[in-house]
Amino acid sequence: MLNRDQINYCLDEIDKMFPEAFCELRHNNPFELVIAVLMSAQCTDALVNKVTKTLFEKYKTPEDYLAVSLEELQEDIRSIGLYRNKAKNIRKLCELLLTEYGGEVPCERDELVKLPGVGRKTANVVVSVAFGQPALAVDTHVERVSKRLAICRWKDSVLEVEKTLMKKIPKEKWSKTHHQLIFFGRYHCKAQSPQCEICPLLDLCREGKKRMKSKKGA
DNA sequence: AACTCGGGGCA
DNA sequence: TGCCCAGAGTT
Numbered sequence: 473m474l475n476r477d478q479i480n481y482c483l484d485e486i487d488k489m490f491p492e493a494f495c496e497l498r499h500n501n502p503f504e505l506v507i508a509v510l511m512s513a514q515c516t517d518a519l520v521n522k523v524t525k526t527l528f529e530k531y532k533t534p535e536d537y538l539a540v541s542l543e544e545l546q547e548d549i550r551s552i553g554l555y556r557n558k559a560k561n562i563r564k565l566c567e568l569l570l571t572e573y574g575g576e577v578p579c580e581r582d583e584l585v586k587l588p589g590v591g592r593k594t595a596n597v598v599v600s601v602a603f604g605q606p607a608l609a610v611d612t613h614v615e616r617v618s619k620r621l622a623i624c625r626w627k628d629s630v631l632e633v634e635k636t637l638m639k640k641i642p643k644e645k646w647s648k649t650h651h652q653l654i655f656f657g658r659y660h661c662k663a664q665s666p667q668c669e670i671c672p673l674l675d676l677c678r679e680g681k682k683r684m685k686s687k688k689g690a
Numbered sequence: 691a692a693c694t695c696g697g698g699g700c701a
Numbered sequence: 702t703g704c705c706c707a708g709a710g711t712t
Contacts, residue, residue: 513695514695514696515696515698516698518699519697519699550696551697551698552698553695553696553697553698554694554696555695555697556695556696557695557696558695664701
């Protein structure tokens with residue numbers, strides 16, 4: 473397992489690789505952020521950005537989403553995939569916001585996860601990005617990179633990964649760490665074809681060295 | 691823990 | 702053409 477200094481070194485190196493690693497959604501208001509993150513499940517960010525751009529021009533408030541039929545909303549987000557469930561969740565979510573939360577997105581993670589389609593990862597992104605609270609969202613990229621780099625254990629659950637990262641990384645870095653590991657995982661330490669040959673972290677990466685070794689043998 | 695949703699992007 | 706993708710809900 474990597475110690476704090478080694479993890480810090482990794483994050484600095486990743487920062488050099490992806491200096492632009494920030495969330496494009498940070499400029500959105502909390503409501504739009506919830507919608508965007510909810511739609512991003514199992515879908516590439518480029519596609520979500522394309523769809524949300526037009527979507528947010530048409531829909532500004534929870535009332536706007538409820539003013540059209542479910543079928544119309546489904547058609548508006550069809551290209552992101554899983555669109556039937558996502559459209560239903562958005563409508564339910566908007567109803568709840570109006571009836572239970574005064575039309576505003578709650579800033580507490582415990583309240584956010586009560587909303588349909590909002591799980592722990594989405595809630596963490598929202599409190600972190602929209603409300604500036606220290607939170608570390610763990611998705612498949614963060615989980616994979618953390619395990620390959622031995623920041624956490626291989627068998628750790630998502631929740632255990634989150635706890636370990638929070639323990640080993642200073643609180644003020646949590647929000648940025650998420651986006652750094654996302655970029656690193658998506659463009660470099662990819663699930664299927666990690667770029668170990670040109671990776672500045674190879675010396676620290678047990679999984680990377682193992683891969684290079686087996687590649688050489690084969 | 692496994693299954694489902696799902697069109698788009700990429701090899 | 703086949704396979705995977707910024708997850709969450711249900712069984």
